[in-house]
Amino acid sequence: MEYDEQSDEPIISPDTENATHFHTSEAPPELHAKFKRFHGYNTGVYNGHWADNKELRRLDNLALYDAISSQLELTNHQKRTGRQLFDALDLKDIGGGAALISFCVCALVCRDDGRIYHPYRNDRNNDDLFVKFGNELGFRRKIVAACYNRVSDALN
Structure with missing residues (x-):
């Protein structure tokens, strides 16, 4: 074939x-x-x-990213792109935990396709799924914004 x-x-x-x-x-x-x-x-x-505990943690973090990207209804292309970007990040340097970093990577990947989310934007101007999931994560807006900026800087 x-x-x-x-x-x-x-x-x-x-x-x-x-x-x-x-x-x-x-x-x-x-x-x-x-x-x-x-x-x-x-x-x-x-x-x-x-x-290999380091590899086990990497696989667990990738599984967490997959779950969050599915919950946020990313397209197949966005999931693949975000997964590669997430895997390339040094999570310890960014800080905030794998769930929050995954959420931020998903938000950054979706920007190119018009689904906008930023923690300091008004919720009615943000994507509804991101707002709902961001609230479920339970982090303060300031923590999410700091992680978002660190992830954005690391990917650029």
């Missing part, structure tokens, strides 16, 4: 070179531990004696 450069890439792709997936829940109960170990080997985070 030839590769079609005009088609979209799948949103969910393996984060490692090995594309084999072991789904523990689909295995017979007596093989759950074995499938879990195989899954750890293939993701590159576990070798039977130790786990």
Whole structure:
């Protein structure tokens, strides 16, 4: 099958070179531990004696980004673009936590397509989904604005 450069890439792709997936829940109960170990080997985070905690945290943060971008109804292109940008950021340098940084990356990615959100804009001028989700995050406007600015600076 030839590769079609005009088609979209799948949103969910393996984060490692090995594309084999072991789904523990689909295995017979007596093989759950074995499938879990195989899954750890293939993701590159576990070798039977130790786990790569840095990689585990990265994968958890990417999963969090995926959840937030879906909640904010980003398009497939926006999700892919934002995921790459989010993965390239050093979250410790930015501060504020992965959820808030994900939210800010989503807001910045959507700007190009006309969905505008900025914490200091009037809520009626902001995108409704971002306003609702931003309120659910529970951060003060000043904290969101500071993180938004740091993420914007890091991406530029």
